[in-house]
Amino acid sequence: xxxxxxxxxxxxxxxxxxxxxxxxxxxxxxxxxxxxxxxxxxxxxxxxxxxxxxxxxxxxxxxxxxxxxxxxxxxxxxxxxxxxxxxxxxxxxxxxxxxxxxxxx
Numbered sequence: 001x002x003x004x005x006x007x008x009x010x011x012x013x014x015x016x017x018x019x020x021x022x023x024x025x026x027x028x029x030x031x032x033x034x035x036x037x038x039x040x041x042x043x044x045x046x047x048x049x050x051x052x053x054x055x056x057x058x059x060x061x062x063x064x065x066x067x068x069x070x071x072x073x074x075x076x077x078x079x080x081x082x083x084x085x086x087x088x089x090x091x092x093x094x095x096x097x098x099x100x101x102x103x104x105x
Contacts, residue, residue: 004035012043020051028059039091055103057091068094 001017002008002024008016012027017034024032025041026048032040036051041058048056049065052074056064064079064086079086079100086092091103 008032041091053093055091055093057089060088062088064092064100066092066094066100068098070098 002022004019005021006018007023008018010016010026010030013029014026015031016024016026018024018038020035021037022034023039024034026032026046028043030042030046032042033049034040034054037053038050039055040048040050042048042062044059045061046058047063048058050056051067052069054066056066058064058081060081062081066077068075077094077098081088086100092100093103095101
């Protein structure tokens, strides 16, 4: 666990949590959670969760979760690697419509 702007790393099956603007990385089957503006990365079958303006990356069979504000309320957008064009080991963010887009493109 790391605070504001910190970095947290966990091995396979582990949990890494970082605060606002932080970076969380977890191995296979792990859970990585980063706060608003943070970066979360998880390995094979892992779950990567990021807050508003965040970036999430997951390995094969992984799950991406990013929170967003739609102007009226917070929404949680969930994507599954291998579905709807989501590719493993690729960083994603949300566009203004709340859709996953590649973070580097």
